[in-house]
Amino acid sequence: MGQHDHHEHHGDSLADAAQANLEKSGEKWTDTRAAIFDTLAGFSRPASAYDIAELVSTARGKRVAPNSVYRILDLFVANNLAMRVESANAYLANSHPGCEHDCIFLVCDTCGEATHVDDDSLSQQVRKVATAEGFKSIRPVIEVRGICQKCN
Amino acid sequence: MGQHDHHEHHGDSLADAAQANLEKSGEKWTDTRAAIFDTLAGFSRPASAYDIAELVSTARGKRVAPNSVYRILDLFVANNLAMRVESANAYLANSHPGCEHDCIFLVCDTCGEATHVDDDSLSQQVRKVATAEGFKSIRPVIEVRGICQKCN
DNA sequence: CGTGTTAAGATACAACATATCATTTTTGAA
DNA sequence: TTCAAAAATGATATGTTGTATCTTAACACG
Numbered sequence: 336m337g338q339h340d341h342h343e344h345h346g347d348s349l350a351d352a353a354q355a356n357l358e359k360s361g362e363k364w365t366d367t368r369a370a371i372f373d374t375l376a377g378f379s380r381p382a383s384a385y386d387i388a389e390l391v392s393t394a395r396g397k398r399v400a401p402n403s404v405y406r407i408l409d410l411f412v413a414n415n416l417a418m419r420v421e422s423a424n425a426y427l428a429n430s431h432p433g434c435e436h437d438c439i440f441l442v443c444d445t446c447g448e449a450t451h452v453d454d455d456s457l458s459q460q461v462r463k464v465a466t467a468e469g470f471k472s473i474r475p476v477i478e479v480r481g482i483c484q485k486c487n
Numbered sequence: 488m489g490q491h492d493h494h495e496h497h498g499d500s501l502a503d504a505a506q507a508n509l510e511k512s513g514e515k516w517t518d519t520r521a522a523i524f525d526t527l528a529g530f531s532r533p534a535s536a537y538d539i540a541e542l543v544s545t546a547r548g549k550r551v552a553p554n555s556v557y558r559i560l561d562l563f564v565a566n567n568l569a570m571r572v573e574s575a576n577a578y579l580a581n582s583h584p585g586c587e588h589d590c591i592f593l594v595c596d597t598c599g600e601a602t603h604v605d606d607d608s609l610s611q612q613v614r615k616v617a618t619a620e621g622f623k624s625i626r627p628v629i630e631v632r633g634i635c636q637k638c639n
Numbered sequence: 640c641g642t643g644t645t646a647a648g649a650t651a652c653a654a655c656a657t658a659t660c661a662t663t664t665t666t667g668a669a
Numbered sequence: 670t671t672c673a674a675a676a677a678t679g680a681t682a683t684g685t686t687g688t689a690t691c692t693t694a695a696c697a698c699g
Contacts, residue, residue, distance in 0.1 A: 363665090367678070385654070403678055405656065422573040422628050424655060424686095441617050450620060457612050461631060464606055465593050469636025472596070476574050476630040479613060484621025517695095519647065537685070555647055557687065576655095576686060 343430050349376055353416045356432045360414050370395060371407050372428065375417060380447045381425030384408055420449055422478045427451065437461070437475045443483035450483070495582050501528055505568045508584045512566050522547055523559050524580065527569060532599045533577030536560055572601055574630045579603065589613070589627045595635035602635070 344352045353372055354364040374390045375382055384404045391399045408426050411417035415433075417426050420440050427440075427449060437458030442449045461475045496504045505524055506516040526542045527534055536556045543551045560578050563569035567585075569578050572592050579592075579601060589610030594601045613627045 363677085365664095365677070383655070398679080400679060400681085401655085402657070402680090406678080421630070439613070439616060441620055441622055443622075444624070452616055452620065454612075454616055457609070457616065460606075460609050460612070461591070461629065464591060464604055464609065465631040465633055468593055468602060468604065469639070470593055470595075470631060470633040471639050473631055473633040476628065476632060477613065478573070478628040479617040479622060479625055480628060481617055481622040481625040487621070487623050515646080515696095517646070535686070550648080552648055552650085553686085554649090554688070558647080 344432070345430075349428070349430060349432075353411075353428075353432050356416060357410075357414055362410065362414065367391075367399065367403065368407050368410070371399075371404060372411065372416065375408075375411075375426060376428040378427075381420045381423045381427050381442070381449050383425045387426075418451075420478065421476050422480060423447075423449070437477065440478045441483070442478060442480050443486055444480055445482050445486035448483060448485075496584070497582075501580070501582060501584075504584050505563075505580075508568060509562075509566055514562065514566065519543075519551065519555065520559050520562075523551075523556060524563065524568065527560075527563075527578060528580040530579075533572045533575045533579050533594070533601050535577045539578075570603075572630065573628050574632060575599075575601070589629065592630045593635070594630060594632050595638055596632055597634050597638035600635060600637075 357364055370391050374387050384401055388399050388401045388404045412419055417428050419426050436453040439452045440449050458475050462473050465473045522543050526539050536553050540551050540553045540556045564571055569580050571578050588605040591604045592601050610627050614625050617625045
């Protein structure tokens with residue numbers, strides 16, 4: 336189905352991979368960025384910028400303002416370390432940074448968990464539809480809201 | 488490509504069709520609902536609830552509170568008279584009420600215009616991916632952000 | 640009529656996001 | 670090494686989107 340193998344990272348390994356990717360783009364892996372990445376990666380469901388701000392502030396005993404979190408999340412998204420789930424106004428860490436994909440998010444309306452699937456053939460079709468309408472600089476947003484298996 | 492013909496409605500004809508559909512579900516076509524529908528249909532791009540509240544308030548010389556607008560928009564979405572564009576936090580009137588489709592929205596990041604495409608084969612594939620993951624009560628969100636032909 | 644139901648209004652607040660300017664930290668050249 | 674420029678973060682304010690709660694108004698029907 337157009338999928339391929341990924342290197343799924345976890346814990347420190349994931350943070351290391353994220354750091355490597357960010358630095359490869361000439362960006363710095365600062366303490367604040369590391370803390371925000373770790374916190375985001377620690378969530379099992381999409382986290383809002385305010386969720387992250389609160390947790391990071393507590394963890395570091397020092398306030399991190401929401402706007403700083405947004406700045407850093409934007410940087411992460413631009414560098415594929417994280418993705419934004421539009422229908423949830425929230426963010427997820429990318430568990431395989433380095434792989435560029437149009438993701439499909441499946442978001443459970445009951446428990447809030449989001450799983451993420453890659454199906455390149457599907458996303459290519461979406462891109463094709465948009466291209467046929469004359470769109471450029473295409474960024475597909477493919478999400479599914481519903482009730483997940485566990486909540487059924 | 489899995490599309491089919493639609494009855495595209497305009498102006499009064501569209502409002503009439505919307506009214507018919509809503510009443511078919513046992514809901515009433517009140518003055519407030521009519522005003523909100525007309526205002527929404529008058530927008531050429533996705534309109535926020537606050538946009539609508541402001542215009543309707545002016546048009547009727549009587550304040551309509553945002554929460555009332557949200558209530559009525561929710562009703563419209565539930566009855567397929569309108570759709571929510573998740574990536575824009577905004578709403579569009581459905582120009583062919585009665586047809587049940589999973590829509591694909593193409594939203595221009597420059598001018599804000601949104602065009603809407605139906606491709607049942609594509610949306611069926613999205614549903615299939617979610618079903619394969621054990622999801623139920625599926626509601627696909629398929630949108631594309633980009634730059635439209637006119638803005639290129 | 641009066642009474643129960645549905646629709647809409649008033650108000651307050653919660654949640655999400657950005658704009659602006661100040662401060663701190665880092666960097667790199669003199 | 671020190672100083673100036675640039676980059677990162679912080680403080681603060683405000684704008685935007687969305688919901689909760691309670692009240693009032695409109696309506697339907699015995």
